[in-house]
Amino acid sequence: MSEQCAVRETRRRPPATLYSFHVVVERVIDRAGRGGGGVAIDLDGRAHARQRWAARTALGAAAVAVLLPVAVARAASLLLLAGGLLGMGFTLAGIWWALTRRGPARAASVLLAVAAPVVVVALFAAANLLWVVVVSLMLWGLAVSAGKYALSSTKSHQVRVHEYRAPAPARPFLIMNPRSGGGKVERFALQEKAERLGARVHVLDTERPGGEEDVVALARDAVRDGADLLGVAGGDGTQALVAAVAAEHGIPFLVISAGTRNHFAMDLGLDRDDPAACLDALTDAGVEMRVDLGFVGTPGDGAPHPFVNNASFGAYAAIVQSPEYRDDKVRTSLEMLPELLTHQRGPRLVVRAGKTVIEAPQAVLVSSNPYRSDDLLGLGRRERLDSGRLGVLGVKVENAAEAAALLLGPNAPGVTVLTAQEVIVEADRPRIDVGIDGEALCLPAPVRCRIAPRALRVRVPAGRPGVPEPKPPLDWRRLRKLAAAVGRTALPKSRQNTGNWQDWQRGRKLRDPEEGRQEGQSSLSAQGWQVWRHVQGRQSRRNWETWRTYWATRTARVRQHRRKRDSPPDG
Structure with a gap:
């Protein structure tokens, strides 16, 4: 062959x-x-044998979880299933009503969400079937855990971006925020290590009376003084501002994972547990890559605002814009959500991405390169950073049923997932609240989002740990194949060799x-x-x-x- x-x-x-x-x-x-x-x-196949046995465990546990109620409760198993589904429905409806109502209506909704599962448990206990439910739930938990392990990989991978060697910078300039990440700059001695590697470090003065320092002005002054690399130890919002200056002058940019969430550092595969390891990129052990850079702005309204992760519109952007949000996030969110989710507060948005139009979504997320869409609750991972496309995620929910359908992920009827090179966000009001990499802004409408392909040179350590492999969705068809794969060959019999001389x-x-x-x-x-x-x-x-x-x-x-x-x- x-x-x-x-x-x-x-x-x-x-x-x-x-x-x-x-x-x-x-x-x-x-x-x-x-x-x-x-x-x-794995040449000896031990790792894959463990995955096969995990798949068999998952299938066996799922089968027992289904057959146990039928064997014990017999005809009552149908009532058991109906009661569980009914209780779940009342619970989800109560949660939705609690988010969209105030005062006594919210209190009644919370009571419904709590009472529904309690009543279901009491009915099962009265019928002496509670132990069946508990054992079945434990078996389902075992099946899901074993199935995800069987389909997962324990390896780390790099986001697919072309790397190339480049000489170490001669005059790097780094900006460090001492308050970022709960004081990581001081805890990991980032300033001392960077200065030992020949970098000029500016630590932001967060206590000065005139307000925060202008990091863009600091970066521009450093470039005029001959800096050949700009870097930031801080949050993603600060990273984006300085990255735009680096992209403008064509010099590399260094990301130091000293923020709180470090989403951009995660997608670059950097070590988020040890920010000091990012400084290895200042030596000959560093490599460079080209990534995209997003911009948000209004035509004819000055320079656009850069972002390395995403720009959010709608409910989340309006909440973080509130002055009370930083003091009490939970209370502020609960106070504002009813009006935002029912369109009684905030602008009515219209999103145009290519030929697609999203009417009146409650929330819109525009990202530099699309996020993985198989897990809406785990946003933060991007398969690529240089695709030259914006990712668009729109959520529109009108009732409790559509809110419950969000558990289906990107297949939910109220979720729109697509990519585009340009996104226009319009509103029925003159200004729109926007959250850009976690920073709250208010921009004139309409707002234009665009992407600059491969505009940013990023310098990273060649030996960075990489991005943890995301957990795959549970696919029972793949589990059956994995469990039944003992002694099989991947090639069809017609294509197999005969083992001849x-x-x-x-x-x-x-x-x-x-x-x-x-x-x-x-x-x-x-x-x-x-x-x-x-x-x-x-x-x-x-x-x-x-x-x-x-x-x-x-x-x-x-x-x-x-x-x-x-x-x-x-x-």
Whole structure:
């Protein structure tokens, strides 16, 4: 079987399927063909065996959780299910009414949300079925946990952005906020370490009577004085302001994860637990990448406002704009939500993203590159930072049923997820509240959001930890395949090799790297012999062609990566 045939065959199969040792090889070949990063291979298969057993545990626990009420309660199991669903419905309705009402109506709604599950539990206890419900819920919890473990990876990955080598900066200038992140600048001795590495550090004076210092002016003055790198140890809002100055002058920007949430640092794969590790980028151990930079502004109203993460409109932006929000976040939110969710307060928004129009959403989030849409509650992860597209997330909820449907994620009827290069937000009022990377602003309507592709040079440590692999959604179909994958090969029988003498000779020639090169293989492909020796046997000999294709494809990717790494970008 030729390499071309092998690659075509592996690309037919879903790349996300990780249900056997050989499927891991397929996924590496497929991702290499697309230009994505590879995945680690466990040669002895122990890790994948644990995942298979976790999948079997998940399926078994789910089956017992379903059969137990039927076996114990028999016909009453239907009443058991109906009572549980009814109680859940009353609880969700009570929560929605509590958010959209005030005074006695809110108190009654809270009482309903609390009383509904209590009544359901009391009815189950009276029928001597409470233990069945508790055991079933525990089994469902076990099934979900084991299923997510079976489908997850414990590896870290880098956001797909092209990196390249660049000389270390000669005159870096860093701005540090001593109050950011609860005092991380002092706790991690960031100023002392940066100065030892040759950086000029300006610590913001947060107590001065005239208000906060202008970080944009500080950055511009530093560039005029010859700074060849700008950096910030602070929140994402401050990061965005200084990043725009760096992008304007074409010099690299350094992110130090000294903020509270550090969303931008997370997407860059930086160490958020040790901000001092970010300073390693000031040495020769740093690499550079080009990322997009977002801007929010009003046509003809001065310079636009930059953002590295997102700009929010609607309910959240109006709440953070309130002067009372910083003193009491929970109380302020509860006071303002009823009017905001029912359109009695705040502007009525109209969002235009390309050919799509979103009418009267309660909340809109425009991000520099789209967030992962499979988890609306876990926003903060972006698969790319250089796609040149804005991510748009609009939420429109009119009643309790639509609010409950938000649990379905991006498939909910009130959720709109799309991408665009430009987004226009209009309103029926002259000004709109906007939250830009957590900073509250009020801008004239309409507001235009745009993205500058690859406008920002970011310098990061080459050895940064990477982004934790997000937990995958629970896919029962994949779990069944994973649980039933014992002894199976990834290739169809019509494509399998027969383990003949020619296959043995093909592997034998790869003992010597020099012989491998003579046969048209690279030195990296010659390492395939070690893999073959480790997993030798009848099953491995039948699938040697898959391994050979993997190493050949990986060699091409390594060479391509080295060429890109050693050459600067075009623009």
